[in-house]
């Protein structure tokens with residue numbers, strides 16, 4: 297596709313939309329317009345913990361996370377205020393089911409030549425003195441994993457693209473489309489009509505609602521996850537910790553702050569949701585975390601938030617063409633693990649669009665896999681453990 301003259305419209309300025317705009321621009325497109333119904337970071341990306349880990353469940357996702365780390369690092373080298381923290385990621389397994397998970401992904405990590413190390417018994421105790429009962433656990437470390445500030449990532453791309461005069465329209469909710477035969481001709485925003493050639497839906501959990509306007513059903517359900525911010529004096533320099541038994545994760549935020557998240561919700565949420573964490577979560581999190589990490593008994597609860605994640609039936613994203621229309625595409629459905637894969641997905645999506653080839657084969661994430669299947673209702677599965 298000769299993209300120089302094409303007018304691209306991206307709906308949603310979260311990580312998917314901003315990364316797609318970035319890679320489209322880098323591939324030579326200059327007529328790019330991003331519509332965002334609220335402000336930058338109003339969706340899931342602004343509420344994300346910013347954890348990027350290669351400890352995932354299949355070769356494609358591991359490749360995507362590894363490439364995303366490279367992209368985050370490339371951007372941080374160009375823009376000093378966007379910081380990448382290479383502190384590594386450890387998964388801790390006490391229960392048999394969790395240990396089984398570690399053993400399975402370890403083989404995949406090995407196949408993908410990811411730098412990893414496994415610890416048990418005294419070695420675990422020595423290496424991770426900040427963990428409680430580490431000698432009884434199986435611990436998998438991937439030292440090259442990172443975290444970064446997801447809001448700052450959006451802002452960095454936004455500043456870069458604005459400088460290059462890409463049209464970013466904030467506070468502009470896409471309300472509807474004009475279609476003709478199998479083509480989208482344009483869209484409506486606050487009564488103004490915008491024509492374009494290619495349309496990419498990057499609207500996170502709201503993508504389903506947008507597509508319903510043109511009679512397209514996609515298998516996507518919102519579920520709510522929560523984060524608590526704890527103050528802990530003299531917090532040691534810990535890697536990101538993920539406790540597979542409880543599905544709680546913890547990462548350092550500032551010298552005296554940690555954020556603790558849960559990815560365990562399996563109930564469908566409304567798109568209008570409670571943005572503060574539940575009392576039960578807030579009061580439960582300190583006792584739970586003291587069973588995982590040492591010296592958290594004196595931690596204080598400082599705040600927190602909740603956000604929506606987008607579930608799909610097989611917990612894999614929806615990437616690529618929507619076959620009902622010739623010029624309509626989607627990037628959505630990340631099941632709580634979007635930030636860590638989105639930059640690489642957007643890069644590959646753009647090279648598929650522009651050159652019909654990809655470095656990492658993401659064709660199995662095509663929405664076509666659900667064609668002819670019952671997709672309205674499905675079970676929302678939790679955390680990392682879905683592999684079983």
Ligand SMILES: Cc1cc2nc3c(=O)[nH]c(=O)nc-3n(C[C@H](O)[C@H](O)[C@H](O)COP(=O)(O)OP(=O)(O)OC[C@H]3O[C@@H](n4cnc5c(N)ncnc54)[C@H](O)[C@@H]3O)c2cc1C
Pocket residue numbers: 307308309310311312313331332333334335337338339340341342343344345346347348468469470471498499500501502503506521522523557601602603604605627628629630631632633634635636637
């Ligand atoms: C609490 C929490 C913690 C998380 N932690 C992590 C983590 O550590 N690592 C990780 O990999 N993932 C994490 N995730 C998941 C991650 O945040 C998401 O997978 C990712 O941000 C999805 O990005 P997105 O661009 O697809 O969607 P979003 O960021 O939701 O962006 C979609 C945008 O579309 C806009 N929009 C919607 N409707 C319209 C419309 N009609 N017109 C115009 N704009 C519209 C929305 O306002 C929104 O800004 C977390 C999620 C939550 C909630």
